[in-house]
Amino acid sequence: MPLNGPSAASPRRGSCFGRRLLLALFILALTALVSAESEDHGTLLVGSSLRRGSSHVLKKRGTSSSPSTSSSSNNNTIIPYAFDASLGKNFTEESCPEFFNTFLASESFIQCYPFSFFLQNSESFFQIVKQGAFKLSSTMDLICAVNGTQCTTIMDNYAKQLVASSNCATDYQLENPLVRQAYNAFTSYSMLYSSGCLQSTSGSYCYVDSVTNSTNPGDSYLYYLPLDVSLPGGTRPSCSSCSQNVMSIFLNYAGNTSLAISQTYVPAAQQINVFCGPNFASTAVTVASASTTSSVSVATATANAREALVAGGLASFALLLGLL
Ligand SMILES: *[C@@H]1O[C@H](CO)[C@@H](O)[C@H](O)[C@H]1NC(C)=O
Ligand SMILES: *[C@@H]1O[C@H](CO)[C@@H](O)[C@H](O)[C@H]1NC(C)=O
Ligand SMILES: *[C@@H]1O[C@H](CO)[C@@H](O)[C@H](O)[C@H]1NC(C)=O
Ligand SMILES: *[C@@H]1O[C@H](CO)[C@@H](O)[C@H](O)[C@H]1NC(C)=O
Numbered sequence: 001m002p003l004n005g006p007s008a009a010s011p012r013r014g015s016c017f018g019r020r021l022l023l024a025l026f027i028l029a030l031t032a033l034v035s036a037e038s039e040d041h042g043t044l045l046v047g048s049s050l051r052r053g054s055s056h057v058l059k060k061r062g063t064s065s066s067p068s069t070s071s072s073s074n075n076n077t078i079i080p081y082a083f084d085a086s087l088g089k090n091f092t093e094e095s096c097p098e099f100f101n102t103f104l105a106s107e108s109f110i111q112c113y114p115f116s117f118f119l120q121n122s123e124s125f126f127q128i129v130k131q132g133a134f135k136l137s138s139t140m141d142l143i144c145a146v147n148g149t150q151c152t153t154i155m156d157n158y159a160k161q162l163v164a165s166s167n168c169a170t171d172y173q174l175e176n177p178l179v180r181q182a183y184n185a186f187t188s189y190s191m192l193y194s195s196g197c198l199q200s201t202s203g204s205y206c207y208v209d210s211v212t213n214s215t216n217p218g219d220s221y222l223y224y225l226p227l228d229v230s231l232p233g234g235t236r237p238s239c240s241s242c243s244q245n246v247m248s249i250f251l252n253y254a255g256n257t258s259l260a261i262s263q264t265y266v267p268a269a270q271q272i273n274v275f276c277g278p279n280f281a282s283t284a285v286t287v288a289s290a291s292t293t294s295s296v297s298v299a300t301a302t303a304n305a306r307e308a309l310v311a312g313g314l315a316s317f318a319l320l321l322g323l324l
């Protein structure tokens with residue numbers, strides 16, 4: 001693997017995990033996708049691309065000037081693109097896919113490297129994840145090097161345009177999965193930028209650890225909460241500072257009822273707290289509009305979560321054992 005001098009200074013990246021781990025992660029990712037799909041009846045492009053087979057050519061959007069040339073330290077970094085599989089034909093208005101093609105080709109969108117889009121709707125990112133910690137970390141370097149404030153403004157603006165009647169309003173109201181996913185990705189750009197760029201105490205990216213360390217496979221599900229994917233019942237994220245920090249970032253947004261995280265945060269926090277203690281992730285969500293703090297009663301929910309965890313946890317453990 002060609003290494004640039006400067007990038008060797010970046011924190012050690014576990015390049016020594018085995019094939020079995022990769023396989024297990026791959027299956028876990030698939031499981032996540034399948035369960036996510038059944039949760040919201042959505043179409044996850046990665047999942048559908050896999051079913052179609054990987055023979056199709058990835059459409060690269062944007063101009064020929066590759067953003068990677070702007071930074072020499074990212075020389076060997078693979079650049080992910082959002083919605084790089086077919087958009088399909090499930091739109092009622094022509095204006096909607098046109099809007100998608102416009103923002104996907106826009107340099108301002110591409111150069112924000114929006115992690116919130118890559119998680120759910122990027123085949124290229126999925127390929128990078130499969131290549132392991134080293135490649136993924138260098139892509140995360142790219143994602144995290146952008147000006148998050150500036151990109152948040154750009155994404156918020158796109159979110160408003162998406163649901164405008166001249167673009168995708170009708171398909172949004174019909175709950176077209178792609179349009180909903182794009183809306184969630186635009187509106188959760190900021191919280192997923194912050195949480196995706198968190199680093200562990202050893203200097204690795206928390207997100208990279210979550211998808212490459214088989215010790216705590218449940219951690220990777222946390223990043224999907226802002227995208228309206230609930231924590232699957234059997235998932236048990238680790239009680240690490242990474243999990244805690246990710247949840248505390250989400251907490252800041254969970255009171256905004258126009259965001260998907262307002263639906264997924266509290267149940268996830270309760271599920272994590274079953275194992276990590278009642279104070280691990282705060283369930284005291286401050287609802288923005290009413291400016292009241294609604295502390296959700298944890299007692300009964302905790303009992304239910306424990307039950308679900310035991311059943312689901314055993315199932316995924318069995319799956320893992322079967323693989324290794
Ligand atoms: C980056 O890649 C280009 C072409 O592949 C090469 O000419 C250049 O020297 C590389 N830059 C660094 C910093 O490695
Ligand atoms: C990021 O962009 C904002 C708004 O354009 C600007 O005020 C700020 O200085 C930028 N931050 C950095 C580190 O460049
Ligand atoms: C197609 O869009 C409709 C709403 O416009 C949605 O209900 C349906 O689930 C979508 N089908 C697929 C396969 O995405
Ligand atoms: C809630 O989220 C919406 C959608 O991103 C945003 O427009 C609005 O400003 C947010 N409200 C608050 C109070 O942050």
Ligand SMILES: *[C@@H]1O[C@H](CO)[C@@H](O)[C@H](O)[C@H]1NC(C)=O
Nearest residue numbers: 014209213214215216238240
């Ligand atoms: C995997 O995670 C466990 C628990 O969080 C940690 O102790 C271990 O060091 C991690 N392994 C690697 C290779 O990072």
